[in-house]
Amino acid sequence: MKKSIIIMGLGEMGGVFARGFLCLGHPVYPVTRQVNPAQAVTACPDPDLVLIAVAEKDFFQSLESIPKAWKSKIALLQNELLPDIWTSRGIENPTVISVWFEKKKGQDVKVLLPSPVFGPQADTISEALAALDIPTTILSSSAELTQALVMKNLFVFTINIAGLAVGGTTGQLLENHRRLAEEIFSDIVALQKVQAKIDLDGQQLFADFATALNADPDHKCRGRSAPERLIRAIETAKLFNIRTPALDKV
Numbered sequence: 001m002k003k004s005i006i007i008m009g010l011g012e013m014g015g016v017f018a019r020g021f022l023c024l025g026h027p028v029y030p031v032t033r034q035v036n037p038a039q040a041v042t043a044c045p046d047p048d049l050v051l052i053a054v055a056e057k058d059f060f061q062s063l064e065s066i067p068k069a070w071k072s073k074i075a076l077l078q079n080e081l082l083p084d085i086w087t088s089r090g091i092e093n094p095t096v097i098s099v100w101f102e103k104k105k106g107q108d109v110k111v112l113l114p115s116p117v118f119g120p121q122a123d124t125i126s127e128a129l130a131a132l133d134i135p136t137t138i139l140s141s142s143a144e145l146t147q148a149l150v151m152k153n154l155f156v157f158t159i160n161i162a163g164l165a166v167g168g169t170t171g172q173l174l175e176n177h178r179r180l181a182e183e184i185f186s187d188i189v190a191l192q193k194v195q196a197k198i199d200l201d202g203q204q205l206f207a208d209f210a211t212a213l214n215a216d217p218d219h220k221c222r223g224r225s226a227p228e229r230l231i232r233a234i235e236t237a238k239l240f241n242i243r244t245p246a247l248d249k250v
Contacts, residue, residue, distance in 0.1 A: 002026045006047045008062055009054030012103040017051055020128030041067040049121050051075045056225055063089050075121060079156050081149050082196050095119030096145055098152045101134055112215040116148035150192045155212050157188045160229045163222025165250045171217025174210060183246035194240045
């Protein structure tokens with residue numbers, strides 16, 4: 001029998017991964033809000049993988065609660081990820097997936113693009129999702145991972161913040177409000193350069209961003225986390241003394 005997999009958070013997204021792992025023959029053990037991770041590690045001290053699949057609002061608290069015995073087994077899938085987020089918490093070599101599919105209550109999985117994945121258990125995650133016909137791309141380096149995470153951050157921040165201003169869908173954003181999208185995108189690129197500590201080609205990234213928008217033109221721009229995302233972006237800009245005129249206008 002294959003080794004067990006722990007999933008912290010068993011909502012819509014966690015449920016997708018659980019089904020995939022079960023298809024591969026892995027026993028899956030959930031750690032929900034009612035379960036203390038410190039007690040769960042006693043029952044399962046050496047899992048194959050510990051996937052953090054909690055909601056955005058619970059993500060950082062969950063990272064802080066990870067038992068030491070599990071830290072070398074971690075896999076992450078949340079939005080707004082960059083390497084500093086896990087290294088600053090003593091997680092040195094996680095498996096990370098930049099998720100480009102949706103799963104909403106009462107609906108099947110909707111794929112936008114193949115989801116990039118990198119890390120020690122990239123093959124396991126890729127095979128689990130393939131069992132559900134969800135495509136992935138296994139990356140070859142941590143530098144590629146950082147680029148993939150930056151791209152997802154640019155996508156999420158730009159559409160959410162633009163959605164606060166004009167609402168609508170990603171297709172409408174590109175067709176009717178392209179200048180606004182470009183201005184917000186430029187501000188977020190400036191922030192990601194500093195946070196990710198890498199050089200970025202804004203022109204090429206916007207072309208990739210447009211491809212992502214067109215992958216699902218009916219995707220709603222404004223999500224539930226949009227107001228908080230705008231606040232975080234502006235606070236980050238102030239911290240690094242970066243001008244963000246488009247964000248300030250929104």
